[in-house]
Amino acid sequence: MFDWRWDFVAEIMPRLLWATGNTLMAAGIGYVIALVLGLFLALGQRGSNRVLTTILREGIEFIRSTPLILQIFFVFYVGPQFGLVLSPWVAGMIAIGLHYSCYLSEVYRGGIESVPRGQWEAATALNMTRWQTYKQVIIPQSLPFALAGMGNYLVGIFKDTPMLSVIGVYELVHTANAIGSENYRFLEPYTLVGFIFLAISLPTAALVRLFEGRVRSKMGMN
Amino acid sequence: MQNLVGYPLELTGEDTPMVRFTNVRKSYGPLVVLDDLNLDVAEGEMVSIIGPSGSGKTTVLRMLMTLETINGGCIYVDGKPLTHMPKNDKLVLANTRYLRERRADIGMCFQHFNLFPHMTALQNCMEGPVQVLGLSKTEARERSEELLELVGMIDKKDQHPSRLSGGQQQRVAIARALAMRPKVMLFDEVTSALDPEVIGEVTNVIRALVSQHKLTMLMVTHQMGFARDISDRVCFFYGGKIEEQGPPADLFGNPQKERTQKFLSAVSEAI
Numbered sequence: 001m002f003d004w005r006w007d008f009v010a011e012i013m014p015r016l017l018w019a020t021g022n023t024l025m026a027a028g029i030g031y032v033i034a035l036v037l038g039l040f041l042a043l044g045q046r047g048s049n050r051v052l053t054t055i056l057r058e059g060i061e062f063i064r065s066t067p068l069i070l071q072i073f074f075v076f077y078v079g080p081q082f083g084l085v086l087s088p089w090v091a092g093m094i095a096i097g098l099h100y101s102c103y104l105s106e107v108y109r110g111g112i113e114s115v116p117r118g119q120w121e122a123a124t125a126l127n128m129t130r131w132q133t134y135k136q137v138i139i140p141q142s143l144p145f146a147l148a149g150m151g152n153y154l155v156g157i158f159k160d161t162p163m164l165s166v167i168g169v170y171e172l173v174h175t176a177n178a179i180g181s182e183n184y185r186f187l188e189p190y191t192l193v194g195f196i197f198l199a200i201s202l203p204t205a206a207l208v209r210l211f212e213g214r215v216r217s218k219m220g221m222n
Numbered sequence: 223m224q225n226l227v228g229y230p231l232e233l234t235g236e237d238t239p240m241v242r243f244t245n246v247r248k249s250y251g252p253l254v255v256l257d258d259l260n261l262d263v264a265e266g267e268m269v270s271i272i273g274p275s276g277s278g279k280t281t282v283l284r285m286l287m288t289l290e291t292i293n294g295g296c297i298y299v300d301g302k303p304l305t306h307m308p309k310n311d312k313l314v315l316a317n318t319r320y321l322r323e324r325r326a327d328i329g330m331c332f333q334h335f336n337l338f339p340h341m342t343a344l345q346n347c348m349e350g351p352v353q354v355l356g357l358s359k360t361e362a363r364e365r366s367e368e369l370l371e372l373v374g375m376i377d378k379k380d381q382h383p384s385r386l387s388g389g390q391q392q393r394v395a396i397a398r399a400l401a402m403r404p405k406v407m408l409f410d411e412v413t414s415a416l417d418p419e420v421i422g423e424v425t426n427v428i429r430a431l432v433s434q435h436k437l438t439m440l441m442v443t444h445q446m447g448f449a450r451d452i453s454d455r456v457c458f459f460y461g462g463k464i465e466e467q468g469p470p471a472d473l474f475g476n477p478q479k480e481r482t483q484k485f486l487s488a489v490s491e492a493i
Contacts, residue, residue, distance in 0.1 A: 121289050122336035126350035126402060127326050136353060140340050219340035219382075 019175035033097025038104030107149035111142030151208030247294030273459030329404030389420030
């Protein structure tokens with residue numbers, strides 16, 4: 001019953017490693033989109049335009065309250081009805097980037113709000129603009145508060161990339177499925193995929209913690 | 223509703239004050255903090271503001287720094303309106319761009335210093351000159367080091383605020399504000415958060431500023447002895463109004479109003 005075959009492992013390993021590259025790329029691109037877009041969402045929510053802030057807040061709530069997989073399907077399959085034909089990769093990156101940008105915007109918002117009011121006042125007394133204050137004073141100080149959450153979502157987005165398999169992105173789980181159905185053997189590919197995820201997630205989380213400590217001490221906060 | 227009628231668009235003449243509060247009113251909901259305040263501060267004058275807490279004295283400084291909005295009246299700095307801007311021969315509430323232009327004349331030090339914790343003392347001083355005044359890093363460094371020298375903090379210029387004592391942080395904060403070359407300096411209870419033994423190092427810096435520089439200064443303080451020593455004029459605030467004002471020798475030595483007498487005797491008993 002439990003016949004683990006090492007020769008099969010050796011045979012499928014190159015394909016899984018290639019798919020690991022795709023998974024890392026998907027997580028990486030998606031995360032960069034989420035990091036940048038999330039910052040704009042967070043700052044936009046704090047702006048003085050009431051209409052804009054309401055739209056952003058409700059939009060973020062909407063995306064956070066619906067499943068990622070539905071959003072992926074929506075971008076990929078409903079898009080063409082509106083003339084928006086996207087490749088699985090592009091559709092997947094938009095969906096996952098947008099989804100995580102909403103979570104990251106909340107992380108940024110928490111970080112930004114944890115910076116004391118006196119810092120804003122000091123920046124005003126130096127006659128800095130709103131944008132200069134964010135860039136030079138507020139965002140750098142909110143970083144230590146936000147880094148833990150940012151790291152969590154880095155690991156989170158990485159673990160959510162298998163959802164892209166539903167629209168045919170050849171990431172790890174999609175590839176393991178394909179290998180399994182071609183060979184009628186699922187034990188090795190699924191087990192290996194699990195270990196690959198573990199082998200990447202654990203060190204990433206540890207690195208984030210290390211980075212957090214370094215940022216804190218560099219900012220003279222310890 | 224904030225358009226002002228009958229206020230001059232500009233103050234001119236020999237005796238134009240550096241700062242003028244004209245009928246300034248500030249309230250938070252039903253709570254009136256400043257009630258029809260009129261106050262002139264001449265160029266180079268050092269004015270201390272004293273009074274019980276809740277009398278509106280800190281609000282005076284915060285409004286001058288544009289940290290609070292105005293509910294009535296107008297503030298002028300160096301002859302031009304600060305809280306309002308001229309538009310079609312009327313004064314309307316100032317917009318962000320106008321405020322930025324006008325508040326370049328004003329610098330402020332806070333009770334809790336509010337240094338940027340992620341920057342060294344030197345970087346704190348260079349930040350404004352580089353970002354706001356557009357100075358080169360070299361120029362900004364030169365100016366900042368000169369000022370850190372003045373406040374006696376040049377040895378600690380590469381330290382972050384978390385490594386500095388309260389008195390040291392406040393001295394860096396004074397250098398940081400001066401680096402912007404303001405015409406008016408505001409000191410908001412700058413010694414209130416300090417341990418007694420380091421108050422002297424901050425008051426000595428302010429003393430040196432008063433004697434060596436022709437800065438216009440407004441200072442809110444609880445240190446009566448210090449206010450008496452260095453002020454040209456002392457204003458006693460009570461209930462959002464100036465109850466009594468005058469040269470320190472008169473106000474402290476021979477207060478006319480009963481509230482002033484009561485306040486001063488209560489304060490001297492506490493010491």
